[in-house]
Amino acid sequence: MNDDLRGAAIRVERPAKTLRELALDKVREAIVNGYFRPGDRLVERDLCAQLGVSRTIVREVLRHLESEGLVANLPNKGPIVALLDLGEAKQIYEIRGALEGMAARLCAEQGNPAIADALDKSLQDIRNSYQDRDMPGVLAHTSSFYQTLFSMVDRHVAWGVVNLLTVRINHLRSMTIKTENRGVQGPAQMARIVDAIRRGDGPGAYQAAMDHVASASAIAEAVLSGQQSID
Amino acid sequence: MNDDLRGAAIRVERPAKTLRELALDKVREAIVNGYFRPGDRLVERDLCAQLGVSRTIVREVLRHLESEGLVANLPNKGPIVALLDLGEAKQIYEIRGALEGMAARLCAEQGNPAIADALDKSLQDIRNSYQDRDMPGVLAHTSSFYQTLFSMVDRHVAWGVVNLLTVRINHLRSMTIKTENRGVQGPAQMARIVDAIRRGDGPGAYQAAMDHVASASAIAEAVLSGQQSID
DNA sequence: ATAAGTATCTTGGTACGCCATAATACGGCT
DNA sequence: AGCCGTATTATGGCGTACCAAGATACTTAT
Numbered sequence: 218m219n220d221d222l223r224g225a226a227i228r229v230e231r232p233a234k235t236l237r238e239l240a241l242d243k244v245r246e247a248i249v250n251g252y253f254r255p256g257d258r259l260v261e262r263d264l265c266a267q268l269g270v271s272r273t274i275v276r277e278v279l280r281h282l283e284s285e286g287l288v289a290n291l292p293n294k295g296p297i298v299a300l301l302d303l304g305e306a307k308q309i310y311e312i313r314g315a316l317e318g319m320a321a322r323l324c325a326e327q328g329n330p331a332i333a334d335a336l337d338k339s340l341q342d343i344r345n346s347y348q349d350r351d352m353p354g355v356l357a358h359t360s361s362f363y364q365t366l367f368s369m370v371d372r373h374v375a376w377g378v379v380n381l382l383t384v385r386i387n388h389l390r391s392m393t394i395k396t397e398n399r400g401v402q403g404p405a406q407m408a409r410i411v412d413a414i415r416r417g418d419g420p421g422a423y424q425a426a427m428d429h430v431a432s433a434s435a436i437a438e439a440v441l442s443g444q445q446s447i448d
Numbered sequence: 449m450n451d452d453l454r455g456a457a458i459r460v461e462r463p464a465k466t467l468r469e470l471a472l473d474k475v476r477e478a479i480v481n482g483y484f485r486p487g488d489r490l491v492e493r494d495l496c497a498q499l500g501v502s503r504t505i506v507r508e509v510l511r512h513l514e515s516e517g518l519v520a521n522l523p524n525k526g527p528i529v530a531l532l533d534l535g536e537a538k539q540i541y542e543i544r545g546a547l548e549g550m551a552a553r554l555c556a557e558q559g560n561p562a563i564a565d566a567l568d569k570s571l572q573d574i575r576n577s578y579q580d581r582d583m584p585g586v587l588a589h590t591s592s593f594y595q596t597l598f599s600m601v602d603r604h605v606a607w608g609v610v611n612l613l614t615v616r617i618n619h620l621r622s623m624t625i626k627t628e629n630r631g632v633q634g635p636a637q638m639a640r641i642v643d644a645i646r647r648g649d650g651p652g653a654y655q656a657a658m659d660h661v662a663s664a665s666a667i668a669e670a671v672l673s674g675q676q677s678i679d
Numbered sequence: 680a681t682a683a684g685t686a687t688c689t690t691g692g693t694a695c696g697c698c699a700t701a702a703t704a705c706g707g708c709t
Numbered sequence: 710a711g712c713c714g715t716a717t718t719a720t721g722g723c724g725t726a727c728c729a730a731g732a733t734a735c736t737t738a739t
Contacts, residue, residue, distance in 0.1 A: 235690095235691065235692090236691075236692070237511075237691080237692085260719085260720070260721090261720075261721070262719090262720075262721095270692085270693085271692065271693045271694070272693090272694090273504060273507070273691095273692070273693075273694095274691090274692070274693090276504070276508060276721095276722095277507060277508055277511045280468075280508045280511050280512050281511050281512070281514075281515050283512075284512050284515045284516060285515065292464060293699095293700065293701065293720095293721080294701080294720085294721085295720065295721055296721090304602070305605055308603055308604075308605040308606060309605060311550070311603075311606070312547065312605065312606050312609065315546045315547060315550050316543065316546060319542070319546050371535070372539055372542075373539075374536055374539040374540060374543065374613075375539060375542075375543050378543065378609055378613075382605075382609075466721095466722065466723095467722075467723070468722080468723090489689095491688090491689070491690090492689075492690070493688095493689080493690095501723080501724090502723060502724045502725075503724085503725085504722085504723060504724065504725095505722090505723070505724090507690095507691095524689095524690075524691095524730090524731055524732065525689085525690080525731090525732075526689065526690055526691095527690090
């Protein structure tokens with residue numbers, strides 16, 4: 218076991234990623250940032266060619282994405298990129314509200330100033346990204362903000378759920394953050410969460426997190442019903 | 449279209465389930481009710497033989513269960529039945545509390561007496577199962593109770609999340625319900641949820657649902673730490 | 680007895696082939 | 710010309726066989 222410890226120090230961190238995992242990431246990413254659009258068919262043999270892997274891998278990847286809700290399987294027709302229904306999107310925002318609110322409350326009750334400091338740092342990254350019009354950066358840092366929220370109170374299961382649900386509404390997210398004033402209101406609402414946490418105000422943090430998600434949901438609904446014709 | 453209606457009546461209801469789905473259900477069930485124990489290795493070719501299907505299917509099934517959290521994949525060793533650690537179990541109970549509380553509150557705010565009636569019916573089923581010492585029945589009807597809670601307010605996404613998480617703690621559930629007095633306390637706590645819903649008391653319903661899960665969590669923790677040596 | 684080499688087990692991954700079904704194109708018949 | 714039945718194609722569902730590489734157990738030679 219001593220050997221284990223010494224070995225660990227110099228262990229060569231191999232990628233360790235299997236081909237399947239790489240392919241999974243590629244396809245998920247392709248869906249999430251719109252290379253494949255909702256409703257597009259995902260023909261197994263075509264994906265094999267595009268990814269350069271065998272059908273076995275492609276099938277496993279499709280199964281995985283199916284269980285993530287990113288891909289739907291039509292009987293006798295095959296897999297397509299899942300269509301996002303407005304009602305479902307609202308449900309996802311609602312769940313995020315419940316879980317992020319919970320995490321925020323727990324952070325506040327923790328009474329550890331380091332939490333609020335870490336969140337402030339993420340928040341500043343978000344503001345900077347908005348200023349630079351770097352929208353992918355906004356999304357990434359927003360994710361990072363919430364990941365901090367969950368991981369600071371050791372709630373990785375809840376974080377996993379939130380993450381899982383979030384990829385399904387990713388294109389909605391990228392639309393909401395481009396909305397007028399969102400670059401100001403969003404960070405302001407998140408700052409309220411951080412403030413409540415710093416004050417140790419559990420219910421306040423909960424409410425602030427709920428409010429933030431609720432406003433995102435409202436914007437998403439407006440955007441989605443406005444663009445219904447395009448879909 | 450008239451033809452459709454007449455045709456539907458005599459349509460031969462094909463299984464429509466693919467072999468993969470059947471195999472998935474079999475393996476999931478085998479894990480959930482303990483035929484495969486946590487930590488057991490799931491050797492692909494053995495599963496092929498036991499299920500009577502090809503490796504293609506088995507691999508897809510294992511991937512699927514992996515993304516459900518029921519199966520873990522050790523690098524260079526292969527899949528095993530996921531081990532449940534206490535902290536994770538507590539997190540799952542906590543999430544269930546948040547979501548079931550949310551659903552209960554929504555049910556109460558709905559102001560539809562049919563909801564409470566339907567829940568009462570499930571509750572009676574649970575009581576009967578307890579009386580008959582039919583533990584699988586208790587679990588099934590408890591699931592049904594919560595499914596009603598979610599589906600009555602059209603929250604199938606949240607129900608999906610709860611369901612997903614619940615299978616991971618299934619063996620804990622089957623232990624908690626065998627606890628002394630649980631056959632009385634459990635239904636009593638659930639009755640409080642139903643009462644609050646019938647009164648239209650949103651916060652009360654929320655709190656009652658939280659309390660029920662919290663007590664289940666406490667029992668699970670006691671059971672788990674008591675049996676730690678057996679694991 | 681021990682270190683080195685070897686065999687075995689198992690997964691990761693690939694290639695190929697077969698069958699069933701749905702959709703489409705085609706071609707013959709009236 | 711128009712319609713109906715058939716052939717073809719596209720595609721998913723499923724199976725088999727094979728190879729490479731890592732891990733582990735087992736020999737064997739010194």
